Amino acid sequence: MISQATHQNKTLNKGLLVALCMIGIMLSGCSEKEDATPTKETVKDPDIVEISNQLAKQVTLHTIGKIEMRDTMRLPGTIQVDEQRMARIGASVTGRVKDIEATLGQKVTNGQVLATLNSTELAQSQLVYIKAAQQIGLQTKAVERAKLLQEADVIGAAELQRREAELSAAQADLNAARDQLIVLGMSESAINKLSKSGQIHSYSNVVSRISGNVISRKVNLGQVVQPAEELFIIADLSHVWVVAEVPEQQIDLIQTGEEVLVEIPALHNKQFKAKLIYESDVVNPETRTVTVRCDIENADREIKPDMLVSMLIKSSPVPKLALPLQSVVRENDKTYVYVQLAPNKFRLREVELGQEYMGMVTITNGVSEGEVVVNDGAFHVNNERKIKELE
Structure with missing residues (x-):
């Protein structure tokens, strides 16, 4: 009985050993199949590029920050004559143009004669002045005679006062006539000469009041002009x-x-x-x-x-976020920069640009203050990225 039981145990152990061997073989086969399955490769980001140390020597970096930027306004305008250096010249009397001595574009000096007029108005005013001057002489003599007659007790004080009043009135008329001649353009020397000679001179000169160029002439020979008219513009x-x-x-x-x-x-x-x-x-x-x-x-x-x-x-x-113009890479009507991820490692990122200012350009979207981008050498980094895309 004992030997039979022992024989059964040996048979059972042998069967169990065979089963375990079969299971081991099956597990080994599964393991080999799993090992034969190829592993998937890590997908590379095409916008990330790593550059060599040699290329890194040709690249400079820039930390993005704000700059004081001034916008430029372009305003349409015109050139105009400096009004403080311009004179509008007209006649001081009504008269007919006898002679014109200035032409358009001519350079003239202060006091230079531009034209000459023949004026009956000026002649009439000179005549009034001459008569007023004559009255002064007559009234002065009348006052002197009245003083002598009063001393001789021939006339009273009232008569002397009357004649002195007439002299004062004559003096006032002379002053008024003199002022009128000055208004009509006669100089002090010309008036004094008129007082001495008594000769009427009916010609009036139109003279320049500043030195400059004749930029406008609106007068012709024989034209009758009025004091309100503009004849020349000197600038x-x-x-x-x-x-x-x-x-x-x-x-x-x-x-x-x-x-x-x-x-x-x-x-x-x-x-x-x-x-x-x-x-x-x-x-x-x-x-x-x-x-x-x-x-x-x-x-x-x-x-x-x-x-x-x-x-x-x-x-x-105004402070605005900006980066150098050479940092910008343009492709397919879009603008990009290379933002640093790690030493010699950069990512291509699209940005929106604003205005250019003194070699810089403002950034409206895409990067933040403090980020580091490629400055000089962005073109070489971009070429390196394209080459690696083709590999």
Whole structure:
């Protein structure tokens, strides 16, 4: 019995050992199949690029921050004559033009004769002055005789006072006639000469009151002119005004005394530096603009009145986020920068740009203050990214 039981146990153990071997073989086969399955490779981000140490030597970095930026306003304007250096010349009497001595564009000096008039009005006023001067002589002698007669007790004091009053009235008439001649353009020396000679001179000169150029002439020979008429305009063009209109919403961005640039298209967009010397105190109700003005030196006379110009005015400084222009990469009508992730490792990121200012450009979206981007060498980093995409 014992040997039979022992034989059964050995048979059972042998069967169990075979089963365990089979299970082991099956597990081993499964393991081999699992090992034969290929592993999936990690997907690379095409916008991330790692550069070599050699390329890194050609790259400089820039930390994004804010700069004080001033917007530039471009205002249309015109060149105008400096009104403080301009004179509108007219006749001082009514008369007929006898001679014209100034031509359009001619340079004249202060006191130079521009035209000569023949005036009956001037002759009549001179005649009044001569008669008033004669009355002074007569009334003076009458007063002297009256004094002698009063001393001889021939006439009373009342008669002497009457004749003295007539002398005072004659003196007043003479003064009035003299003032009238001055109003009509006669000089003091000419009036004194008239007093001595008694000869009437009916010619009146139209003279320049400043030195400059004749920029307008509105008179011809034989023309009858009135004192209210403008015959010549004389202007000193060594300085001219630039006048522009600023929208009322932007008037707080400028101030008198600040420097501006004046660009003149007719002179191949040549720019001139100037300073704002005037800002109007009122708003034009029709255009809703405020007039501003600056002065430009024009020694060589290349700037002409009524030329069209652009006045470039910089606004007050405003802090704005910006980065260098060379940091920007342009592709497919979009703009990008390379933002540093780690040493020699960068990510291509799309950004939205604003205005350019002194080699910088403002950023409206895409990066934040404090981030580091590629400055010089962004082009090389971009090429490196494209090469690795093709590998």
